[in-house]
Amino acid sequence: MKVSVVSRSGREVIKGGLELDDSATVADLQEAIHRKTKKYYPSRQRLTLPVQPGSKEKPVVLSSKKSINDYSDGNSNNLTVVFKDLGPQVSYRTLFFFEYLGPLVIYPIFYYFPVYQFFGFKGEHIKHPVQAYALYYWCFHYFKRILETFFVHRFSHATSPIANVFRNCAYYWTFGTYIAYHVNHPFYTPVSDIQMKIGFGFGLLCQVANFYCHILLKNLRSPDGTGGYQIPRGFLFNIVTCANYTTEIYQWLGFNVATQTVAGYVFLVVAALIMTEWALGKHRRLKKLFDGKDGRPKYPRRWVILPPFL
Amino acid sequence: MAGVFSILKRLYFSIYNWVVFYGWAQVLYFAVKTIKESGPEHVYNTVEKPLFLAQSAAILEIVHSLIGLVRSPISATLPQISSRLFLIWGILYNFPEVRTSFLVSSLVISWSITEVIRYSFFGTKEMLGVTPSFLTWLRYSTFLVLYPSGITSEVGLIYLALPYIKSSEIYCLRMPNKWNFTFDSYYASLLALAIYVPGSPHMYTYMLGQRKRVLSKSKRE
Numbered sequence: 305m306k307v308s309v310v311s312r313s314g315r316e317v318i319k320g321g322l323e324l325d326d327s328a329t330v331a332d333l334q335e336a337i338h339r340k341t342k343k344y345y346p347s348r349q350r351l352t353l354p355v356q357p358g359s360k361e362k363p364v365v366l367s368s369k370k371s372i373n374d375y376s377d378g379n380s381n382n383l384t385v386v387f388k389d390l391g392p393q394v395s396y397r398t399l400f401f402f403e404y405l406g407p408l409v410i411y412p413i414f415y416y417f418p419v420y421q422f423f424g425f426k427g428e429h430i431k432h433p434v435q436a437y438a439l440y441y442w443c444f445h446y447f448k449r450i451l452e453t454f455f456v457h458r459f460s461h462a463t464s465p466i467a468n469v470f471r472n473c474a475y476y477w478t479f480g481t482y483i484a485y486h487v488n489h490p491f492y493t494p495v496s497d498i499q500m501k502i503g504f505g506f507g508l509l510c511q512v513a514n515f516y517c518h519i520l521l522k523n524l525r526s527p528d529g530t531g532g533y534q535i536p537r538g539f540l541f542n543i544v545t546c547a548n549y550t551t552e553i554y555q556w557l558g559f560n561v562a563t564q565t566v567a568g569y570v571f572l573v574v575a576a577l578i579m580t581e582w583a584l585g586k587h588r589r590l591k592k593l594f595d596g597k598d599g600r601p602k603y604p605r606r607w608v609i610l611p612p613f614l
Numbered sequence: 615m616a617g618v619f620s621i622l623k624r625l626y627f628s629i630y631n632w633v634v635f636y637g638w639a640q641v642l643y644f645a646v647k648t649i650k651e652s653g654p655e656h657v658y659n660t661v662e663k664p665l666f667l668a669q670s671a672a673i674l675e676i677v678h679s680l681i682g683l684v685r686s687p688i689s690a691t692l693p694q695i696s697s698r699l700f701l702i703w704g705i706l707y708n709f710p711e712v713r714t715s716f717l718v719s720s721l722v723i724s725w726s727i728t729e730v731i732r733y734s735f736f737g738t739k740e741m742l743g744v745t746p747s748f749l750t751w752l753r754y755s756t757f758l759v760l761y762p763s764g765i766t767s768e769v770g771l772i773y774l775a776l777p778y779i780k781s782s783e784i785y786c787l788r789m790p791n792k793w794n795f796t797f798d799s800y801y802a803s804l805l806a807l808a809i810y811v812p813g814s815p816h817m818y819t820y821m822l823g824q825r826k827r828v829l830s831k832s833k834r835e
Contacts, residue, residue: 486794486795486796487794489789489796491788491789491790492789492790493790493792493794563794564792565793565794566793566794566795567794567795
């Protein structure tokens with residue numbers, strides 16, 4: 305089969321096109337393109353079928369596991385694919401590792417080292433027990449996240465654009481610093497003992513629940529990542545689509561109830577807003593996919609992310 | 615009912631845009647006049663009143679966006695207006711020490727030319743239903759120079775004010791307090807400066823995209 309590779313403006317990306325076996329997969333096609341254009345390694349390529357000009361439909365993205373035959377209609381001797389360069393890519397594992405490493409390293413610096421002298425606070429200051437527990441809780445959280453990144457998470461995409469490294473690290477590292485500064489401050493005012501215990505206790509419970517949610521989500525996908533979308537089931541997923549986000553938000557709430565800083569609550573609100581946007585997208589996608597037609601199951605009525613609000 | 619509403623809306627926006635246009639036209643006129651007659655150090659004093667009035671009126675634009683009266687997304691209007699208000703109320707109003715800098719002149723001229731074009735563009739659109747192509751061209755071309763000159767002036771003035779912000783301790787809130795909250799204007803200003811680093815290319819490329827879209831569309835029409 306002859307495959308023509310064109311850019312979105314119609315220019316031929318590979319002059320003369322490529323000649324491939326009919327049984328070749330899209331992954332083979334991507335390799336062939338990479339061989340001809342050293343710069344564009346496979347994870348940087350976005351290949352789609354051409355859309356009719358004026359059509360409002362979203363272009364069909366070629367899946368690397370499928371055969372190129374699946375995308376050529378009847379006319380099996382020629383296939384035209386539209387190429388888009390996604391820009392330099394970084395693996396999701398690398399991205400997550402670095403964005404989580406920042407908080408894990410920065411927070412203890414504010415606890416263990418005399419950094420506040422640089423902000424004008426000289427001399428020794430008392431550390432409250434809650435500050436030590438907050439340190440352990442925080443570090444446990446980000447350590448858990450890193451472990452999940454390497455041993456639990458099954459990614460639907462292998463890579464992410466490199467710009468996201470800067471954006472995501474700025475988010476995590478800045479907020480980490482902002483919160484660490486306030487909780488470990490020499491003039492930090494602790495809450496009551498009982499409030500602290502309730503906060504951390506509830507938070508830990510939610511972290512365990514969150515871990516279980518991640519295990520359930522992982523099992524929806526096969527090891528090579530070809531699962532596609534499935535209806536999440538079991539545990540809290542029976543009542544809320546994004547139970548993993550729910551438990552994550554409540555876990556931060558626990559931390560904030562125990563430590564009581566405006567910085568922590570600001571982070572909670574921003575994180576909740578971001579996760580809500582993701583949750584709405586996921587919920588919509590699942591409802592659209594599982595519409596009850598053509599033998600597909602119908603997506604059950606569920607909360608999106610935060611019962612009883614959304 | 616819908617017809618009455620849309621006429622009222624058009625009337626409101628016609629009045630709004632031309633009134634604010636007049637404010638910015640005054641700013642531009644006084645700025646240029648003062649530079650010619652007395653010099654850049656005096657520009658702040660002559661433009662202060664119309665500048666604060668015209669720029670503060672822009673808070674209404676956040677409201678317009680929030681209640682859906684205009685199509686502009688809040689994500690585009692909020693950063694733009696926040697930076698303007700931060701400059702005039704946060705920096706110029708609080709720190710007279712920076713008012714004599716020539717950056718005030720470049721700031722005020724960059725802003726007022728941009729706004730005079732923008733408000734007359736929308737004012738004409740609301741009143742007549744169409745905009746003359748030269749006005750469209752101005753709106754989507756002058757930013758090429760005025761964004762860099764405006765942004766440089768904003769960043770420059772914030773930077774000049776930093777030592778005064780630090781020593782004045784204005785709006786600062788310290789610990790200990792029940793909510794373990796602090797606010798430090800100096801660090802907040804540093805953060806504002808940091809936001810300009812990714813923010814400026816983002817705004818500029820957004821306008822470049824808008825320019826491409828609008829000018830090629832009108833060429834085809």
